[in-house]
Amino acid sequence: MSDQPVPDDVRAYLDSVEGERGVALRETFDVVHDAMPAGYELGIVYGMAGWFIPLERYPNTYNKQPLAYVSLAAQKNYNALYLSLYTDSELDVAFRTEWLATGLRLDMGKSCLRFRTLADVDLGIIARTVAATSTEDFIETHEHLR
Numbered sequence: 001m002s003d004q005p006v007p008d009d010v011r012a013y014l015d016s017v018e019g020e021r022g023v024a025l026r027e028t029f030d031v032v033h034d035a036m037p038a039g040y041e042l043g044i045v046y047g048m049a050g051w052f053i054p055l056e057r058y059p060n061t062y063n064k065q066p067l068a069y070v071s072l073a074a075q076k077n078y079n080a081l082y083l084s085l086y087t088d089s090e091l092d093v094a095f096r097t098e099w100l101a102t103g104l105r106l107d108m109g110k111s112c113l114r115f116r117t118l119a120d121v122d123l124g125i126i127a128r129t130v131a132a133t134s135t136e137d138f139i140e141t142h143e144h145l146r
Contacts (some may be wrong), residue, residue: 004042006033007133010049014130017074017078022119025079027043039135040069048073048082058139062146064083069138070079070130081121083129084138 017025029049033042040051050071058067071082085092099106102122105128107114115121 001038001104007043007070009044010042012052013044013049015075017079020117021074021079024115025072025074027118028081028115028121028123031123032070032072032130035131036070037131037134045071053135053139055136056143057135067139067142068109069133069135078107078116080113081115081126083111083113083126085118085129086111089115091129098125107142 014022014026015030018024018047031144032051036042036051039057041119042049042051043051043118045052045066045068050068050069052066055061055066057063062066068082069084071080073080073082075114085095096108099122102125104120104122107120113121113126
C-alpha cells in the first residue's frame with residue numbers, strides 16, 4: 001500500500017535501537033509501513049516514528065498537533081506499537097480476539113502493544129489492522145468521538 005519514502009529522521013530513530021529489540025522494531029516498522037493506507041504521512045511525532053494526518057488536511061485537533069494514527073516507539077525496556085484501536089470498538093474487539101486466538105501473550109493497554117522480540121508479535125494481524133482504516137474513516141471516527 002504505502003510507497004512513501006522513509007524520512008532520514010525516522011530511519012535514524014529506527015537504526016538507533018540495537019540488538020534483538022532493534023531487529024523487532026525495524027521489522028515491525030516495515031510491516032506497518034507496507035500496510036499503511038494512502039494519505040497518512042510518516043515522520044517523528046511525539047518523539048516516535050509515526051503515521052498521521054497532517055494539519056493541512058485536518059487542523060481540528062484538540063492539541064493543534066497532527067492527528068496520529070499509528071506510532072512505533074523504543075521505550076526503555078520494550079518496543080511499543082500505538083494503534084488507534086480505542087477509536088473503533090469493533091476493530092479493537094476484532095484485533096484482540098484474533099490475537100488471543102494465536103496463543104501469543106497480549107501485552108497491551110488501551111492502544112499500546114508492548115513487545116521485545118519478533119516472537120512476541122503476529123505481524124499479519126498488525127498489517128491487517130493497520131490496513132483496515134483509511135484516512136477518511138479515521139477522520140470520520142475522530143469527528144464522531146469529539
